[in-house]
Amino acid sequence: MLQKIPSLNQLVHELSRLPGIGPKTAQRLAYHLLRSQDEYVQSLRDALKGVKEKIKECPVCFSFTEEEDMCHFCKDVMRSADSLCVVEDPADIERIESSGSFRGRYHVLHGAISPLDGVSPSDLKIQALLDRLEPNPDGTRQVQEVILALDADLEGDTTVLYLAKILKDMNIKTSRIAHGVPIGGDIDYIDYRTLGRAIENRIIV
Amino acid sequence: MLQKIPSLNQLVHELSRLPGIGPKTAQRLAYHLLRSQDEYVQSLRDALKGVKEKIKECPVCFSFTEEEDMCHFCKDVMRSADSLCVVEDPADIERIESSGSFRGRYHVLHGAISPLDGVSPSDLKIQALLDRLEPNPDGTRQVQEVILALDADLEGDTTVLYLAKILKDMNIKTSRIAHGVPIGGDIDYIDYRTLGRAIENRIIV
Numbered sequence: 001m002l003q004k005i006p007s008l009n010q011l012v013h014e015l016s017r018l019p020g021i022g023p024k025t026a027q028r029l030a031y032h033l034l035r036s037q038d039e040y041v042q043s044l045r046d047a048l049k050g051v052k053e054k055i056k057e058c059p060v061c062f063s064f065t066e067e068e069d070m071c072h073f074c075k076d077v078m079r080s081a082d083s084l085c086v087v088e089d090p091a092d093i094e095r096i097e098s099s100g101s102f103r104g105r106y107h108v109l110h111g112a113i114s115p116l117d118g119v120s121p122s123d124l125k126i127q128a129l130l131d132r133l134e135p136n137p138d139g140t141r142q143v144q145e146v147i148l149a150l151d152a153d154l155e156g157d158t159t160v161l162y163l164a165k166i167l168k169d170m171n172i173k174t175s176r177i178a179h180g181v182p183i184g185g186d187i188d189y190i191d192y193r194t195l196g197r198a199i200e201n202r203i204i205v
Numbered sequence: 206m207l208q209k210i211p212s213l214n215q216l217v218h219e220l221s222r223l224p225g226i227g228p229k230t231a232q233r234l235a236y237h238l239l240r241s242q243d244e245y246v247q248s249l250r251d252a253l254k255g256v257k258e259k260i261k262e263c264p265v266c267f268s269f270t271e272e273e274d275m276c277h278f279c280k281d282v283m284r285s286a287d288s289l290c291v292v293e294d295p296a297d298i299e300r301i302e303s304s305g306s307f308r309g310r311y312h313v314l315h316g317a318i319s320p321l322d323g324v325s326p327s328d329l330k331i332q333a334l335l336d337r338l339e340p341n342p343d344g345t346r347q348v349q350e351v352i353l354a355l356d357a358d359l360e361g362d363t364t365v366l367y368l369a370k371i372l373k374d375m376n377i378k379t380s381r382i383a384h385g386v387p388i389g390g391d392i393d394y395i396d397y398r399t400l401g402r403a404i405e406n407r408i409i410v
Contacts, residue, residue, distance in 0.1 A: 004271075006259075007255035008260060010252045010255060011252040011253065011256050013252075014249045015252075018234055019233070019237050020230065025225065029225075033223075034257075041253050043219055044220070044253060045253050048250050049246075051212050051213055051238060051246075052243055053212075054211075055210060055213060064210055090236070091233075094232075
């Protein structure tokens, strides 16, 4: 920043704090915003205010919602309450919804177990998940299957192992989403760990 | 957008209108903003407000400034008023300043001539440039040299040709910045047009 324009430098600073926005991109965006219509900057400011003021966590599944009581997934009677899909982040729900392969309910952990980052099970919405899986007074249980749709990294795997053990003790059918060669993927370009997993998890046809 | 969170969708929409921010990046940023501290979002909103309210164009060189009268380049008596560097955009000034090779004054055209985009000379700050080059009543002229530091594209070249003709008629020494192989550039990887220009503009050593 060589030009002495404090408010421009301030905007560059704030923008460069966003993930994936380096100093050069922040500068380019700041100049763009400076030159764009007042109406656009105002609507961006309003949108920023909106997300912070209107959106909160659903008290049942902990995804984001603007609804007063609970999110539209938890309210939707057309969705089966028999299966529960556990994800790390609210954004993961959109991916799963866009696949069209799941019509049950969700539960957002808000992270994954990561001893290196100091994230322990108590930092996640795991107790709330177990509470949702408590049997009814008559001994029956609404949720028949828990699908773990966590990331295929160390933290996701750790969380899968941790949850699988607890859920097995509770006698709940538990599955995790398959890992393998992506659709359209060329085997030449797949890393050996994914390919190894794809071979281990091969499907009899 | 499959989740029914209107204010989140609104923020994704506004962010994706920024240059270089596609729908996926906009979504990632929106989720990040949703999860970040209220203080950060507020300071980003304040910074956006700041650039629109505080920054205006310098009435002399048309770069951006927060100063009341003129920008600090135009005010700086340590900078020579003998040479004038003409750039397309205010952001270009920062690049030139960081090179440390120029200590004169600037003039921002706010674009380049582009018949295809409907940008004619009258849409640019060209008349204001010519006004700055008017001789004093005694026939002398403050500006001794005009350096054209415009982009090395069709629009920049067109503008250079246009200005060079006018300035030649006014008997003002005019130069344009050199085009050639970038420092550290490997000749193997330079496109043939740049290499052609570098050979044409070779320097006797």
